[in-house]
Amino acid sequence: MDLGLKDRTIFVAGASRGIGLGIVEACLAEGARVAITARGAEALEATRVRLADQYGADRLWAMAGDLRDTATIEKALAGCEAALGPIHGAVANVGLHPCPPGAEVDDETWDAGFSQNLGSAWRLARDAWRLMEPRGAGSILFISSIAGLGALGTPMTYGTAKAAMNHMAKELAVITGRKNVRVNVIAPGNIIFPGGDWEARSTGPRAENWNRWLRREVPMQRFGKPEEIGSMAAFLLSDKASFVHGAIIPVDGGQTR
Numbered sequence: 336m337d338l339g340l341k342d343r344t345i346f347v348a349g350a351s352r353g354i355g356l357g358i359v360e361a362c363l364a365e366g367a368r369v370a371i372t373a374r375g376a377e378a379l380e381a382t383r384v385r386l387a388d389q390y391g392a393d394r395l396w397a398m399a400g401d402l403r404d405t406a407t408i409e410k411a412l413a414g415c416e417a418a419l420g421p422i423h424g425a426v427a428n429v430g431l432h433p434c435p436p437g438a439e440v441d442d443e444t445w446d447a448g449f450s451q452n453l454g455s456a457w458r459l460a461r462d463a464w465r466l467m468e469p470r471g472a473g474s475i476l477f478i479s480s481i482a483g484l485g486a487l488g489t490p491m492t493y494g495t496a497k498a499a500m501n502h503m504a505k506e507l508a509v510i511t512g513r514k515n516v517r518v519n520v521i522a523p524g525n526i527i528f529p530g531g532d533w534e535a536r537s538t539g540p541r542a543e544n545w546n547r548w549l550r551r552e553v554p555m556q557r558f559g560k561p562e563e564i565g566s567m568a569a570f571l572l573s574d575k576a577s578f579v580h581g582a583i584i585p586v587d588g589g590q591t592r
Contacts, residue, residue, distance in 0.1 A: 448492025
């Protein structure tokens with residue numbers, strides 16, 4: 336299916352690996368121009384070089400920086416538009432912050448977890464909305480988690496912040512729909528990729544325990560892949576999803592039930 340993303344500009348936060356990279360590659364395969372951002376400059380540049388070789392340097396723009404910071408977000412969005420043209424889609428994919436299990440979470444960890452998992456998403460959405468509103472078109476996509484759909488025993492800051500993100504997206508959708516700017520959420524399940532948590536668990540000393548858990552909890556009895564999130568993201572960012580608005584879509588092999 337041609338999603339109609341050719342020459343559309345998509346901005347992706349957290350794009351150097353994993354789910355973010357899966358979204359970038361799906362959009363590039365559809366002919367989009369893509370701005371990639373992440374905190375690690377070296378990994379981001381390596382990603383840019385590899386993708387430029389495959390899709391063309393003119394299809395990509397990259398900037399490293401802390402996407403929790405408003406000034407950095409504003410600079411990145413402005414640089415993206417100067418290099419690639421008006422932003423059609425913005426993907427908020429900054430997440431994860433170390434947090435111990437249980438209720439013993441100190442104030443600093445609590446605040447940092449919400450800044451990473453929720454504040455960063457809000458700031459990107461707010462500033463992307465400011466660009467999209469006058470044009471009367473655009474798509475904002477949050478990458479949440481099934482941990483925000485139910486109590487799964489994840490660290491307190493993570494699941495709680497993702498639940499808040501889901502609600503934030505619905506509230507924002509009420510406002511932005513009037514200007515034809517769509518807001519949606521993907522809630523991934525257990526996605527495995529090099530260097531990620533699930534790779535470490537599935538190959539570590541408790542690998543068989545985790546694999547047994549996977550077979551029990553996930554009807555499809557396997558991990559998801561970044562490209563499976565990327566395909567859904569590309570669809571939601573495209574005009575093929577023109578009446579999908581305010582939706583929270585699990586992509587989890589049936590785990591949410």
